[in-house]
Amino acid sequence: MSYKITVLPGDGIGPEITKEAVKLLDAVGETYGHNFEFQYADIGGVAVDKQGTPLPEQTVQHCESCDAILLGAVGGPKWDDETPDRKPETGLLGIRKQLNLFANLRPAIVYDSLLDASSLKRDVLDGADLLIVRELTGGLYFGKPRERREGEHGLEVIDTLHYTEAEIERIIRKAFDLARLRNKQLTSVDKANVLENSRLWREVANRVAADYPDVELSHMLVDNAAMQLVNDPKQFDTIVTENMFGDILSDIASMITGSLGMLPSASLSADGPGLYEPVHGSAPDIAGQNIANPLATLASCAMLLRYSLHLKEEADAVEEAILKTLREGYRTGDIAAIGEATVSTSEMGDIVCQQI
């Protein structure tokens, strides 16, 4: 089969890590007899520099006409003083919104061989395996009004936390569907003791639960969930939450894997192409040095194969290759214990490819 993949390298370490991902998909193609056709497009700071906007129209077109999208990362201090509509992040938020990528899947698993890289104790981590399902196209990220204005008491600023019932319902259903494929335990995280949003969220979750009698639904307040992720991550199977809470919780969850450099993500719409990206950022401080950890991006390829191309065997093979590479002791700097030997970004990519 032939598949069209749009690659959005972006800023900072984005180009280096997506390069390894392309290499990996080619290796998968060779072994399993698929043909991947890659089309490249600009997003983020590089798009601002070259085309004056973080999300050029042509990039959106490329993304709409492909089977799946692979994104590196966007942002960096270079664009700190840009106006909001010229911020790299605006490009990322724009593509999420325009493609209706409402369901952001962020799995965090413990790699045995990385247990020592985490700041958490071994017995706290051992066996942890959770999936955060984050709503990605609503909430504070997109609500209107969002503005600065002169109010009764001088200058004031507002952002709006907004959800429709339909938006809440579709992400909750998605999370129930995913929980069903896992350990059938869904924790819905909100702040129902304070937010009107969370009260509706909880009602919808309870209502939808009736359609999933085989899945156990529980509710947890966001402050408690943040703490419990640190205290006892093993208690969680699938977590569903709104956009901003999901942003924060998934970064905490990354600590389970020892490094943010390990966390992949998939952003899915109802029927269009999905977008796959590492959870980590563009790490401008180490960009261009060939030392970044490409594993989150490679693991994102596994999700791409699984969710967008429905190539289960190939997806499993990639995940197995990453596991094996780690087990054999290969480490980039971020996951190496003190004194441990490290490999470069491209070496790490090569080694994973060889395992396919």
Place this chain on the structure above:
Amino acid sequence: MSYKITVLPGDGIGPEITKEAVKLLDAVGETYGHNFEFQYADIGGVAVDKQGTPLPEQTVQHCESCDAILLGAVGGPKWDDETPDRKPETGLLGIRKQLNLFANLRPAIVYDSLLDASSLKRDVLDGADLLIVRELTGGLYFGKPRERREGEHGLEVIDTLHYTEAEIERIIRKAFDLARLRNKQLTSVDKANVLENSRLWREVANRVAADYPDVELSHMLVDNAAMQLVNDPKQFDTIVTENMFGDILSDIASMITGSLGMLPSASLSADGPGLYEPVHGSAPDIAGQNIANPLATLASCAMLLRYSLHLKEEADAVEEAILKTLREGYRTGDIAAIGEATVSTSEMGDIVCQQI
């Protein structure tokens, strides 16, 4: 000297733990020659049950006419189905707002003797000592509109993240003042790559920084801050952030001390009485069993002595007494290692009192 303290026991374990705090203040009074006069008032669920509202007018009056307020905790599943204006939490948010308690101080220190109770590794924790300064009377907690309504696309719900420039400035100044008394490093946490609020927040922080050339200001995104608190808490000295972010980050920070049962807090206004409460909740599951950990409430008494009554020596004595009690091996269930002997709530209170 004579001091008037308003005690708001509240719900769940609230009555048990405030009882120990009153005992402790009496012990301090006896040793140092002060007289504490306690007046009790209802707040939260108990106030709903007895008076039909979570914040009776008389409670507010008591709080306005005293030197300091000591609060246990509010809330519990019993009131889950109450309307928002009859929720226990509405009483807590109400008293914070009515007394203008905009500055919430949540210190997290590592107790040597509790290092093993934390899910974090010993070397990650050792020496961590940070203060979270949380804005407490603005943001999503209080912004209007907050409502459910019929929109263009069916039922929808909104909460409003609102701050005035003046509100931002006063909490930032407070945090700079506090950082000055500590290690002179202030981390301002926001989500400036997404929120309009955070952009103004960052501008104000940078502007105010000019008045504090001796304090080093840095900025961190909230998702990264959540992760860094787990990854390397020792990098922080003083953190300042808005209301909701502060709620989440302080619960994470509690993991540094091994248990949420250890974290005290002070909520201060510009000139009125301060309110002191443990960061943990009402723990209805263990209420009435005399097994709750009273140490967060006792440590809150130390903050009360320090910040509202300006009794530095007495505050130091209370903190020293808690340290000594822990060093001597006394533990409630939540901070005991497996197999370690435990003491009850009241025994723990007695032992700390004896150390005064």
